[in-house]
Amino acid sequence: MKKNALINAELSYVVATLGHTDEITICDAGLPVPDEAQRIDLALIPGVPTFIDTVKAVLGEMQIEGVVMAEEFAQVSPDLHQALVTLIRNEELLCGKKITLSYVSHEAFKVHTQGSKAVIRTGECTPYANVIFQSGVVF
Numbered sequence: 207m208k209k210n211a212l213i214n215a216e217l218s219y220v221v222a223t224l225g226h227t228d229e230i231t232i233c234d235a236g237l238p239v240p241d242e243a244q245r246i247d248l249a250l251i252p253g254v255p256t257f258i259d260t261v262k263a264v265l266g267e268m269q270i271e272g273v274v275m276a277e278e279f280a281q282v283s284p285d286l287h288q289a290l291v292t293l294i295r296n297e298e299l300l301c302g303k304k305i306t307l308s309y310v311s312h313e314a315f316k317v318h319t320q321g322s323k324a325v326i327r328t329g330e331c332t333p334y335a336n337v338i339f340q341s342g343v344v345f
Contacts, residue, residue, distance in 0.1 A: 212267040216246045220324040221268045224341040230268075231322040231338045232260050234330040238316060244324040257330035258289055264326070264339065265297050270305055271342030276312040279334035286332050303342065 212218040220230060231243070234257060239245045248255050273294055280287045291307070298305050310318065318338060319325060328335075 212263060214246075214248070214263075216244075217248075217264070217324075217326060218267065220244065220246065221264070224268065224323065226341060226343050227271075228341045229274075229322045229338050230264070230341075231319045231325040231336065232257065232264060233319075233325060233327055233337075234332060234335040235327065236331075237319070237325075237327070237336050239325045239327060240320040240322070242320055243322045246324055246326045249327050249329040252329055252331045254329040257286065257328050257332065257335040258293070260326060260328045260330075261290060261293055261337065265293060268339060269301065269342040269344045270294075270297065270339045271303065272306045272308065272340030274308045274310060274315065274318060274338035274340070276315040276334050276336060277309045278312045279336065280309070282333045283335060286335055290337060301342075301344075305342075306340075 235249050294305055312334060322338060
């Protein structure tokens with residue numbers, strides 16, 4: 207469910223059409239994108255746009271209630287993982303609702319992306335910089 211204005215038309219449309227519990231994936235430049243999911247490729251060059259900038263843009267627009275990440279993300283890229291968790295905890299404060307964090311293996315994460323309504327590919331080149339957001343409701 208949408209919250210605010212987003213200027214990327216494809217991304218804005220996907221967020222606007224999400225129903226409760228629908229999922230989207232935001233991923234690094236290397237994650238395989240399932241054929242079943244809509245691919246929104248924002249990647250321009252390595253590092254542009256960043257994973258965190260893309261997450262911030264989506265969080266400004268999308269109400270989330272759940273998050274799925276690979277266990278390896280916290281282990282291999284702890285700084286970026288912590289930056290993401292901090293954004294999610296700030297989002298909880300802003301919306302006044304608990305957001306559930308779940309961890310699965312990277313292999314299970316890749317399988318889980320097959321159920322995403324869309325996969326948003328960034329230019330991020332940090333290992334395991336991937337997240338699945340589950341749509342919540344604003345009421």
